[in-house]
Amino acid sequence: MRIIPTNRSTQSIPASSAICAGPEEYESMGNVAVYVEIRAGKVIKASLEALSEGKRLADSLGGEAHAIAFGDADNIGDLGKFGAGTVHHITGDAAAKFSQDAFARGIADLTKEGFDAVLCAATSQGKELAPRVAACLDTGYAADVTAISAEGGKVSAKRPVFAGKAFAKLEIDGTFVATLRPNVFAASEHGAAGTVAAASPAMGEAKASVTELLKAENAKLDVAEADVIVSGGRGLKGPENWNMIEGLAEVLGAATGASRAVVDAGWRPHSEQVGQTGKTVAPKLYIAIGISGAIQHLAGMSSSKCIVAINKDPQAPIFKVADFGIVGDAFEVVPVLTEKLKALLG
């Protein structure tokens, strides 16, 4: 057990956010809370990863992992298996539409006492919700963490900075609020079933809410969440040649990515851009086709576990980070690669 220093800041707290003040001091119980995101009626994989890691962290702190879920999902029952001793389940009108401010106040109300850390997956939703929770708790926030641990009861984490050109190791004075990068931590089952408890934390009236979901045409796998990415650059010569990229991606069950040049040229949507002003990704396998490897692109994908490059130019900088490379014309190589992989993988 240890005493956690006050979460109160020295700045005056506006009266209207009185719902979010934390206690002066409390004994750390080593508990970790994990917000789980529900999409299309299912708790997402990235949240199960965050929950599993939260459980590992709680174990090293001598406490328990708790899950917090808003709304219904058919795998809420699984949360115990992935490490949640207790699932705080908020349902009804309050949970019907996602609201950054209302959900944050709710999570802060549930975690203002007795929690060493509050975590969630670093998704589009998580990355706006968690910092708001941190502000409610008057504590610090770390985005897109790639490693988290506790030593002597003190939590520390590692996160990418400068688009992953460096990694910062940091500590927080107060509750450790962080989002965990998808596809980095293992989702693992711990066996014990948890208790699902109905919860009605103080949320207040939502100031902003999601009113509609607009799915992309042929809702594709997002690069930030994919295990495998097939990415194309200017070497593809034009948008009409992307069926080659898509064909290879389909065989591998991969997401399609793109360099900044082809996004700026209007060939591919910005959501596919990998790089410093696009998305930073760390899949198991990244295949870069017709991409030269500008420093900003490398920043976005050089943490990939395995990198393959296919490029006509043997001097292309991409070959410096690639584990395996083929020097050749993408239009000749990729169809053969797709065929061979199809035969192998079925």
Next chain:
Amino acid sequence: MKIVVLVKRVPDTETKVKVAGDGKTLDPTGVNYVLNPYDEFAIEEALQMKEKAGSGEVIILTLGSKDATKEMRTALAMGADSGVLLLADASFADTASVAGALAAKIKELAPDVVLMGKQAVDDDNTAMGPYLAQKLDWPCVTIAVKLEIADGKVTAEREIEGGREKIETSLPAVITCQKGLNTPRYASMKGIMMAKKKPIEEVSVELAAPKTRVIAMEMPPARAEGKIVGEGPDAVDALVKALKDEAKVI
């Protein structure tokens, strides 16, 4: 309408990052500093809002050293009206301590909307929008790729995995801007000249102690040297074998 745009001075994306002697910060040698690329979308959006309304004021708000006036002048050259520079030593500041100082100034300025880029390309914490909004007790929309404001009502679209979601809220609000929201204009020569005369108010502020402390900064683990497995389509077999047997990724 009064619009405040938060702008940050950051190392440009060409920077080859090196860790300074203290083991925790960026070695500034040879680093070129620029206006945070995502903030350009915020400045452009503010200018378009003002133009559509026919009147209004766009104020650039920055926290940092005097060097940041260079980036603020770029924003003024694009067409913003004035600037406020909160002078502070932000070398070890975090989202929490900076948000505290910004919130205090924003309350004084009492704008209708606060815009900023969705993240700063140095810390990539993507947190200032929601954190600041909570301190102001305002709604916040992040990663906006479409924005409509009419009669105090806000309808926005933000990027999510596999598509977009529509958000409704009302002013005053904090909005963080994503690439695709608009196309930032270049500053004209006339704009650059005029920017020199636009006022930048400088205020010294003291930041509260940061809640988040960097204890070390490290380079990513060096990648093992890779190999070119061959040339042209004949090399595909070797590649497939390597992926299957060596890397074991398929």
